[in-house]
Amino acid sequence: MHKTPLLDQLESGPWPSFIKDLKRVAARKKPAADLLGLLERSYKDKITHWKHGGIVGVLGYGSGIIGRYTDLPEEFPGVEHFHTVRVNQPSGWFYTTKALRELCDIWDEHGSSILNVHGSTGDMIFLGTTTPELEPCFAKLTAKGWDLGGSGSAMRSPSCCVGMARCEWSCYDTMDLCYEATQNFQFEMHRPSFPYKFKIKCSGCPNDCVAAVARADMSVIGVWKDDIRIDQAAVKAYAGGELKPRGGATPYAKLDVQADVVALCPTACMAFDGKTLKIDNKNCNHCMHCISLMPQALRPGTETGATLLLGSHAPILEGAQMSWVIVPFMEMETPYEPFMDLVANITEWWSENGKNRERVGELMLRLGMRAFFKGVGLEPPPQTVKTPRANPFFFWHEEDFEAEAAGRKYIK
Amino acid sequence: MALSKEALAEYIYDMVAKAQGKKNLKAMDVQKAVLKEHPDQNKNDIKFAIKDLIDGGRCVYTYFGGSYIEIPHEEGAAKKV
Ligand code: HEM
Ligand code: SF4
Numbered sequence: 001m002h003k004t005p006l007l008d009q010l011e012s013g014p015w016p017s018f019i020k021d022l023k024r025v026a027a028r029k030k031p032a033a034d035l036l037g038l039l040e041r042s043y044k045d046k047i048t049h050w051k052h053g054g055i056v057g058v059l060g061y062g063s064g065i066i067g068r069y070t071d072l073p074e075e076f077p078g079v080e081h082f083h084t085v086r087v088n089q090p091s092g093w094f095y096t097t098k099a100l101r102e103l104c105d106i107w108d109e110h111g112s113s114i115l116n117v118h119g120s121t122g123d124m125i126f127l128g129t130t131t132p133e134l135e136p137c138f139a140k141l142t143a144k145g146w147d148l149g150g151s152g153s154a155m156r157s158p159s160c161c162v163g164m165a166r167c168e169w170s171c172y173d174t175m176d177l178c179y180e181a182t183q184n185f186q187f188e189m190h191r192p193s194f195p196y197k198f199k200i201k202c203s204g205c206p207n208d209c210v211a212a213v214a215r216a217d218m219s220v221i222g223v224w225k226d227d228i229r230i231d232q233a234a235v236k237a238y239a240g241g242e243l244k245p246r247g248g249a250t251p252y253a254k255l256d257v258q259a260d261v262v263a264l265c266p267t268a269c270m271a272f273d274g275k276t277l278k279i280d281n282k283n284c285n286h287c288m289h290c291i292s293l294m295p296q297a298l299r300p301g302t303e304t305g306a307t308l309l310l311g312s313h314a315p316i317l318e319g320a321q322m323s324w325v326i327v328p329f330m331e332m333e334t335p336y337e338p339f340m341d342l343v344a345n346i347t348e349w350w351s352e353n354g355k356n357r358e359r360v361g362e363l364m365l366r367l368g369m370r371a372f373f374k375g376v377g378l379e380p381p382p383q384t385v386k387t388p389r390a391n392p393f394f395f396w397h398e399e400d401f402e403a404e405a406a407g408r409k410y411i412k
Numbered sequence: 413m414a415l416s417k418e419a420l421a422e423y424i425y426d427m428v429a430k431a432q433g434k435k436n437l438k439a440m441d442v443q444k445a446v447l448k449e450h451p452d453q454n455k456n457d458i459k460f461a462i463k464d465l466i467d468g469g470r471c472v473y474t475y476f477g478g479s480y481i482e483i484p485h486e487e488g489a490a491k492k493v
């Protein structure tokens with residue numbers, strides 16, 4: 001074992017320490033021991049000692065393996081190669097303990113034993129192995145029914161919240177959509193042919209537990225079209241302190257329905273006279289605030305589906321962006337044909353027009369929403385206008401004049 | 413005129429081989445280049461011709477900031493320094 005005085009300090013605090021974990025693995029695995037040594041060295045030198053690889057992979061796949069090497073292989077031979085293997089996550093991250101043991105056994109045999117459950121892609125990340133171990137590791141994984149996830153300029157492994165498996169608010173079956181999208185886009189996941197990465201994340205309601213709106217190019221967020229269901233007796237029970245706010249997950253014993261719920265509704269569309277709670281549903285923007293606070297009194301409506309938003313990404317070419325509504329409401333029923341077709345149209349439009357490393361959200365801004373909607377074959381819905389009162393101009397397409405002349409109706 | 417399956421694969425292989433070391437080609441660059449010379453070529457044929465070249469090991473996907481198609485070569489980063 002290398003001496004690691006700087007890293008040892010990280011064990012001294014009150015929090016669980018990754019150094020402690022790594023030392024435990026290092027006792028039986030050389031790569032983990034050298035990983036600690038290399039990290040200590042980087043802390044001292046104040047510079048990374050990792051190099052990116054760009055070629056390693058398994059036959060037929062352009063995704064799923066991320067090559068890493070150290071620039072100090074003589075000193076730290078255990079991490080001379082330290083490639084990452086992305087193992088495609090199961091929907092909602094449900095594993096049996098048997099499956100977890102199998103995965104750990106494979107990684108004990110073919111890698112460093114260090115893993116990350118889960119990476120920010122949502123995949124299970126096997127951290128650190130050598131080039132010769134990649135194919136045998138992949139063979140063992142596929143024999144047990146696992147596959148590699150996406151990486152590079154490809155469709156990334158779709159991910160989802162636990163949805164209907166555990167959550168009463170789910171407005172569509174997130175786990176099913178995630179699974180079906182994974183199956184449908186196998187070619188695009190394993191054979192990178194986009195300008196850059198493309199992520200799909202599926203949340204069952206606007207609480208957005210997988211943070212789809214900020215972390216996915218295609219954010220699929222469950223929503224309802226009709227009215228919030230109200231149980232007035234339960235509202236009274238909350239007001240009287242018989243029911244605890246947020247299922248007991250707040251420090252407060254009693255909810256002040258007027259101050260905590262009604263006054264904090266972002267569109268001011270609620271009213272409470274001490275007895276009856278009223279919601280002007282036309283003005284509700286589905287923020288989930290009231291429902292999350294009073295889950296026994298309020299529930300999403302029953303006409304459910306999803307809002308599709310496009311374009312969020314971290315700063316790469318442009319600054320960070322949040323996803324933007326492109327389809328206010330889509331029914332989400334298996335086999336999700338309208339959804340799959342739309343994603344295919346979007347990735348095709350983007351591949352045709354995008355620059356290298358330009359995310360679809362950046363392209364959408366560069367060419368404009370007008371070109372985007374036309375390019376992917378969507379009607380521009382009013383919900384996409386971000387600041388209507390500061391955005392008075394609309395440039396008509398040539399065919400709009402013809403549609404006007406033919407008597408186009410705007411209110412359907 | 414559209415190329416046969418075999419001729420298409422050779423056409424793409426030559427394109428990738430010629431570009432090697434000069435310009436990194438993405439799958440879409442390959443598709444656009446094929447369509448320029450053979451506008452009636454089916455896009456799916458191009459996708460699957462690339463797949464065949466990769467599956468047969470004649471070409472590989474590489475990643476240098478973006479994903480490219482190249483002739484297999486030694487990993488620069490793997491060399492000892
Ligand atoms: C040759 C002289 C002038 C020119 C070329 C001119 C040009 C303009 C232009 C281009 C705008 C923007 C219009 C828009 O946003 O749609 C504007 C706005 C305005 N101008 Fe002038 N202007 C002139 C003289 C004046 C004078 C003498 C006054 C005042 C007595 C004036 C008061 C204003 C005001 C108050 C606005 C803002 C209007 C709004 O709120 O939209 N302008 N001007
Ligand atoms: S996003 Fe909504 S449906 Fe999904 S787990 Fe969170 S609260 Fe439940």
Ligand code: SF4
Nearest residue numbers: 265284285287288290
């Ligand atoms: S969901 Fe949000 S906007 Fe709608 S009524 Fe509740 S607090 Fe108001």
